[in-house]
Amino acid sequence: MLIVRFVPPGAERPAVGVRAADTVTELPVGSVGELLGLPLADLRAALATTGAVHAAADVALLPPVDQRMEVWAAGVTYQRSREARITESERAADVYDLVYDAQRPELFFKSASWRVTGDGESVSVRTDSEIDVPEPELGLVVNRHAEVVGYTVVNDMSSRTIEGVNPLYLPQAKIYLGGCAVGPGVRPVWEVADPYALTIELTIHRDGEVVWSGATSTSLLRRGFDELVAYLFRAEVFPDGVVLATGTALVPDLPFTLAAGDRVAITVGEVGTLTSTVVSGKEPLAWLATGRERRGDTR
Incomplete structure (x- = not known):
């Protein structure tokens, strides 16, 4: 279900x-x-x-997020992610090595509920960035009591150009209108026998052709889910729950970048498939501030 x-x-x-x-x-x-x-x-x-x-x-x-729910994300939780961040970083490559091996994980705010798009809707690439990519991730759906109650699919859009200049620009690279998609729903935790053995697939279509595809597994995660949730709740409360994206191991090689009109499909085994169409800039997603293009969506 x-x-x-x-x-x-x-x-x-x-x-x-x-x-x-x-x-x-x-x-x-x-x-x-x-x-x-x-x-x-x-x-x-x-x-x-x-x-x-x-x-x-x-x-x-x-999108299966509403009310005071938030989306957060973990970074550099896979070896492939560490390698990609080091490659793109111009001045501070060692930062990613340090956080990969550190006791404390990298956790960052990704989106408020009203900014999240869902299956069949759009994600955006920034107009002030040259290289933008989707990041396919397993999302933990966590209740207010810090219990993982289910799993969902997250597209953690990222500007590699902006973060690559300086890691302190991470919020601008990650948090913007059209930068987060979640869906299509939440698979209850008791229906997934082994969340550390799930396939994650990413396919990018352009003009009817596949221009990039790849697959990985949650078995390659560096950190456990309980660890990530425990750190997230150390100094925060989430009265309506939270979605925590667990990081990515699928990063297209430079200089690949998304373009307006691309279709992104992310599949997490036993959880579902999240599809998004790429637009450029914030104007095509200005409706998120009012929800008017979603019948009945009054978050």
């Missing part, structure tokens, strides 16, 4: 439900954030209380 956020047919407000096969069944909760306020055992019980049933083809999926 997938826990999904969606707009039911004819409805004015989003709903939360469970997708199984070709149907979506509503849950009696107002938001994903409300679900993530529950302890894991109570959340699992809540999924058994159901309401109206819809054909999956008749609902509009939304």
Whole structure:
């Protein structure tokens, strides 16, 4: 099953439900954030209380983040990521070596819920950057009690140009309108036997052709999920839960860059596939500030 956020047919407000096969069944909760306020055992019980049933083809999926949820990310958690950061860095390559081997992981804020796009929507490349890439990642869905309750797919868009000049520019390279996509839903933690054995695939299409593709596995992670979550919650609270992207091992070689019109597909085994169309600049995604292009999305 997938826990999904969606707009039911004819409805004015989003709903939360469970997708199984070709149907979506509503849950009696107002938001994903409300679900993530529950302890894991109570959340699992809540999924058994159901309401109206819809054909999956008749609902509009939304990103599975809302309310006061945030998206955070971990960096340099795979050997490939360390190598890519060192290659692109102009002045501070040793920073990435140090954080890879350090006790404390790199964790950074990625997005507020209202800036997140979902499956079938768009991501953006910055107009002041020459090289921009998607970063396909397994996302941990964590409740307010610091328990991992599920998994999702994250596209942690990144400006390699900006971060490469100076690691202190990381926020500008990572946090911008159109820089984060999450979806299509949340796979409950109890349905994934081994989260350290999941395939992650990235495919980039341009003009109908595949221009880049690659695959990796979460088995190559340098750090454990419990460790990352523990550090995230050391000095923070997340009353409506949080999505924590766990880092990437798929980075296109320089000088590859995304272009407007590209289609990015990220698949995480047992979790799902997240697709996005690339646009340039913030103007095509200005609607995120109002949600008007999403029927009923009033986050």
